[in-house]
Amino acid sequence: MSAALLTLASFALILYRPVPTTWLLPGIAMLALVQILCHFRYFLHIDLKKSHRDDLQLILFTGLILCLMVGGSWWVISSQFARMG
Template sequence: MYKQSQIHSSAGTSHGSSRSYMIGFIVSVVLTVIPFALVMYPSLPRHITAWAVIALGVVQVFAHLKYFLHLDTAQEQRWNLIALIFSVIIIVLLVGLSLWIMNSIHHNMLAH
Protein backbone atom coordinates (compact mmCIF):
# COMPACT_ATOMS: atom_id res chain seq x y z
CA MET A 1 0.00 0.00 0.00
CA TYR A 2 1.04 3.66 0.16
CA LYS A 3 3.25 5.22 2.80
CA GLN A 4 1.48 7.53 5.23
CA SER A 5 3.83 10.41 4.46
CA GLN A 6 2.66 10.58 0.85
CA ILE A 7 -0.09 12.91 -0.32
CA HIS A 8 -2.65 11.46 -2.73
CA SER A 9 -5.00 13.05 -5.21
CA SER A 10 -8.60 11.99 -5.67
CA ALA A 11 -7.43 9.64 -8.44
CA GLY A 12 -5.18 7.82 -5.96
CA THR A 13 -1.89 8.80 -7.58
CA SER A 14 1.04 9.66 -5.37
CA HIS A 15 2.21 13.26 -5.11
CA GLY A 16 5.44 12.53 -3.26
CA SER A 17 6.70 12.72 0.25
CA SER A 18 8.71 15.22 2.25
CA ARG A 19 11.77 13.05 1.71
CA SER A 20 11.22 13.04 -2.07
CA TYR A 21 10.87 16.82 -2.16
CA MET A 22 13.98 17.27 -0.02
CA ILE A 23 16.04 14.96 -2.26
CA GLY A 24 14.78 16.84 -5.30
CA PHE A 25 15.63 20.18 -3.73
CA ILE A 26 19.17 19.09 -2.81
CA VAL A 27 19.76 17.61 -6.29
CA SER A 28 18.47 20.82 -7.89
CA VAL A 29 20.69 23.02 -5.74
CA VAL A 30 23.76 20.90 -6.53
CA LEU A 31 22.92 20.93 -10.25
CA THR A 32 22.64 24.73 -10.08
CA VAL A 33 25.76 25.40 -8.01
CA ILE A 34 28.09 23.34 -10.22
CA PRO A 35 27.40 25.28 -13.46
CA PHE A 36 27.44 28.55 -11.52
CA ALA A 37 30.89 27.69 -10.13
CA LEU A 38 32.12 26.60 -13.57
CA VAL A 39 31.12 29.96 -15.04
CA MET A 40 32.21 32.18 -12.13
CA TYR A 41 35.58 30.45 -11.63
CA PRO A 42 36.60 29.33 -15.13
CA SER A 43 39.08 26.47 -15.03
CA LEU A 44 38.00 24.63 -18.18
CA PRO A 45 38.01 25.77 -21.80
CA ARG A 46 34.89 27.74 -22.77
CA HIS A 47 33.42 25.08 -25.05
CA ILE A 48 33.78 22.38 -22.40
CA THR A 49 32.20 24.67 -19.81
CA ALA A 50 29.31 25.40 -22.17
CA TRP A 51 28.69 21.69 -22.83
CA ALA A 52 28.94 20.92 -19.10
CA VAL A 53 26.35 23.62 -18.31
CA ILE A 54 24.03 22.25 -21.01
CA ALA A 55 24.46 18.66 -19.81
CA LEU A 56 23.82 19.58 -16.18
CA GLY A 57 20.77 21.59 -17.29
CA VAL A 58 19.36 18.53 -19.04
CA VAL A 59 20.00 16.42 -15.94
CA GLN A 60 18.23 19.06 -13.86
CA VAL A 61 15.18 18.94 -16.14
CA PHE A 62 14.94 15.19 -15.53
CA ALA A 63 15.41 15.70 -11.78
CA HIS A 64 12.51 18.17 -11.76
CA LEU A 65 10.34 15.79 -13.77
CA LYS A 66 11.03 12.97 -11.31
CA TYR A 67 11.08 14.70 -7.93
CA PHE A 68 8.69 17.64 -8.37
CA LEU A 69 6.32 16.62 -11.16
CA HIS A 70 6.48 12.93 -10.13
CA LEU A 71 6.57 11.82 -13.73
CA ASP A 72 7.54 8.19 -14.01
CA THR A 73 6.54 5.06 -15.88
CA ALA A 74 3.72 4.14 -13.49
CA GLN A 75 0.42 3.21 -15.12
CA GLU A 76 -1.27 6.36 -13.77
CA GLN A 77 1.41 8.55 -15.35
CA ARG A 78 1.50 6.97 -18.83
CA TRP A 79 -0.60 9.63 -20.54
CA ASN A 80 1.34 12.44 -18.88
CA LEU A 81 4.59 10.84 -20.04
CA ILE A 82 3.25 10.41 -23.59
CA ALA A 83 2.10 14.06 -23.63
CA LEU A 84 5.54 15.19 -22.44
CA ILE A 85 7.35 13.12 -25.08
CA PHE A 86 5.03 14.45 -27.79
CA SER A 87 5.63 18.04 -26.64
CA VAL A 88 9.40 17.54 -26.65
CA ILE A 89 9.27 16.08 -30.17
CA ILE A 90 7.20 19.02 -31.44
CA ILE A 91 9.53 21.57 -29.81
CA VAL A 92 12.63 19.86 -31.20
CA LEU A 93 11.07 19.76 -34.67
CA LEU A 94 10.03 23.42 -34.52
CA VAL A 95 13.36 24.68 -33.25
CA GLY A 96 15.46 22.32 -35.37
CA LEU A 97 13.61 22.98 -38.60
CA SER A 98 13.57 26.73 -37.93
CA LEU A 99 17.35 26.71 -37.47
CA TRP A 100 17.73 24.62 -40.62
CA ILE A 101 15.59 27.05 -42.62
CA MET A 102 17.49 30.08 -41.28
CA ASN A 103 20.83 28.41 -42.05
CA SER A 104 19.64 27.58 -45.56
CA ILE A 105 18.45 31.14 -46.15
CA HIS A 106 21.75 32.50 -44.81
CA HIS A 107 23.73 30.15 -47.08
CA ASN A 108 21.63 31.08 -50.15
CA MET A 109 21.97 34.81 -49.42
CA LEU A 110 25.76 34.51 -49.30
CA ALA A 111 25.82 32.58 -52.59
CA HIS A 112 24.18 35.44 -54.51
Protein backbone atom coordinates in the same frame (compact mmCIF):
# COMPACT_ATOMS: atom_id res chain seq x y z
CA MET B 1 16.97 21.21 -3.11
CA SER B 2 18.72 19.14 -5.77
CA ALA B 3 17.57 21.47 -8.58
CA ALA B 4 19.06 24.42 -6.73
CA LEU B 5 22.33 22.53 -6.26
CA LEU B 6 22.45 21.74 -9.98
CA THR B 7 21.92 25.42 -10.77
CA LEU B 8 24.68 26.40 -8.37
CA ALA B 9 26.95 23.76 -9.90
CA SER B 10 26.45 25.19 -13.38
CA PHE B 11 27.18 28.71 -12.15
CA ALA B 12 30.28 27.45 -10.32
CA LEU B 13 31.42 25.66 -13.47
CA ILE B 14 31.42 28.94 -15.36
CA LEU B 15 32.72 31.11 -12.53
CA TYR B 16 35.65 28.99 -11.31
CA ARG B 17 36.39 27.06 -14.55
CA PRO B 18 37.67 23.84 -12.94
CA VAL B 19 37.72 22.11 -16.34
CA PRO B 20 39.26 23.13 -19.69
CA THR B 21 37.24 25.55 -21.82
CA THR B 22 36.33 22.86 -24.37
CA TRP B 23 34.55 20.91 -21.62
CA LEU B 24 32.42 23.81 -20.37
CA LEU B 25 29.57 23.55 -22.88
CA PRO B 26 29.21 19.75 -22.57
CA GLY B 27 29.35 20.10 -18.79
CA ILE B 28 26.62 22.73 -18.75
CA ALA B 29 24.51 20.62 -21.13
CA MET B 30 24.93 17.56 -18.91
CA LEU B 31 23.90 19.51 -15.82
CA ALA B 32 20.89 20.90 -17.73
CA LEU B 33 19.73 17.41 -18.71
CA VAL B 34 20.06 16.18 -15.15
CA GLN B 35 18.11 19.21 -13.96
CA ILE B 36 15.34 18.49 -16.47
CA LEU B 37 15.11 14.93 -15.15
CA CYS B 38 15.06 16.27 -11.59
CA HIS B 39 12.18 18.59 -12.48
CA PHE B 40 10.27 15.74 -14.12
CA ARG B 41 10.66 13.54 -11.06
CA TYR B 42 10.26 15.90 -8.12
CA PHE B 43 8.17 18.82 -9.43
CA LEU B 44 5.99 17.23 -12.11
CA HIS B 45 5.90 13.81 -10.35
CA ILE B 46 6.58 11.96 -13.61
CA ASP B 47 8.13 8.53 -13.21
CA LEU B 48 7.93 5.20 -15.01
CA LYS B 49 4.94 3.80 -13.10
CA LYS B 50 1.99 2.62 -15.15
CA SER B 51 -0.29 5.48 -14.09
CA HIS B 52 2.22 8.19 -15.08
CA ARG B 53 3.22 6.85 -18.50
CA ASP B 54 0.49 8.82 -20.27
CA ASP B 55 1.86 12.04 -18.79
CA LEU B 56 5.37 11.07 -19.83
CA GLN B 57 4.25 10.31 -23.39
CA LEU B 58 2.52 13.70 -23.56
CA ILE B 59 5.68 15.47 -22.41
CA LEU B 60 7.87 13.52 -24.85
CA PHE B 61 5.49 14.31 -27.74
CA THR B 62 5.56 17.99 -26.78
CA GLY B 63 9.37 17.84 -26.76
CA LEU B 64 9.34 16.24 -30.21
CA ILE B 65 7.08 18.95 -31.60
CA LEU B 66 9.28 21.66 -30.07
CA CYS B 67 12.42 20.08 -31.53
CA LEU B 68 10.78 19.92 -34.96
CA MET B 69 9.76 23.56 -34.77
CA VAL B 70 13.15 24.79 -33.59
CA GLY B 71 15.04 22.54 -36.01
CA GLY B 72 12.86 23.58 -38.95
CA SER B 73 13.23 27.25 -38.11
CA TRP B 74 16.99 26.86 -37.79
CA TRP B 75 17.15 25.05 -41.13
CA VAL B 76 15.12 27.73 -42.92
CA ILE B 77 17.12 30.60 -41.43
CA SER B 78 20.48 28.96 -42.17
CA SER B 79 19.34 28.23 -45.73
CA GLN B 80 18.35 31.87 -46.20
CA PHE B 81 21.69 32.98 -44.74
CA ALA B 82 23.57 30.74 -47.19
CA ARG B 83 21.62 32.17 -50.12
CA MET B 84 22.37 35.76 -49.16
CA GLY B 85 26.13 35.29 -49.30
